[in-house]
Amino acid sequence: MSSDARIEISSVGNVTAVTLPDTSIIDPMRVEELRTTLGQLVEPPNNPSLILDMTTVEHLSSSALGFLITLNNQSRQHDGKLVLTGLCDGIVKLLTITKLTGFLNIAECMDDAVGMIQPNPKM
Numbered sequence: 001m002s003s004d005a006r007i008e009i010s011s012v013g014n015v016t017a018v019t020l021p022d023t024s025i026i027d028p029m030r031v032e033e034l035r036t037t038l039g040q041l042v043e044p045p046n047n048p049s050l051i052l053d054m055t056t057v058e059h060l061s062s063s064a065l066g067f068l069i070t071l072n073n074q075s076r077q078h079d080g081k082l083v084l085t086g087l088c089d090g091i092v093k094l095l096t097i098t099k100l101t102g103f104l105n106i107a108e109c110m111d112d113a114v115g116m117i118q119p120n121p122k123m
Helices: 028-041 062-077 089-097 110-117
Strands: 008-012 015-019 050-053 082-085 105-107
Touching (some): 015 028, 015 110, 082 110
Parallel strands (some): 082 105
Antiparallel strands (some): 008 015
16 A cells, blocks of 8 residues: 555544645645545455545645545445545535535544444444
């Protein structure tokens, strides 16, 4: 698997969580790095569900939006789920304007994101 020193990959329960340190994801080379690295994380034999913590991200390019759609589709193709968390108001507004809020899974916090992937069994 390719490694990207500018992302933090961790486990939350049995779910992979990725923290992006970037404030802007607008450079085409950076988008391609993320596409390669994160795309590999949702491919078998890995767990296809992924939480993407975007707390520091303030700006996305159109190619970064396309990358999120592609990553979401890859995850779904393998019966997984991509959940975005830590979105700033500007990113939420962008996703709303582009009508992606109904397509992408968005959680307010990491705990909610984990719950979207691993719902608690009903007692």
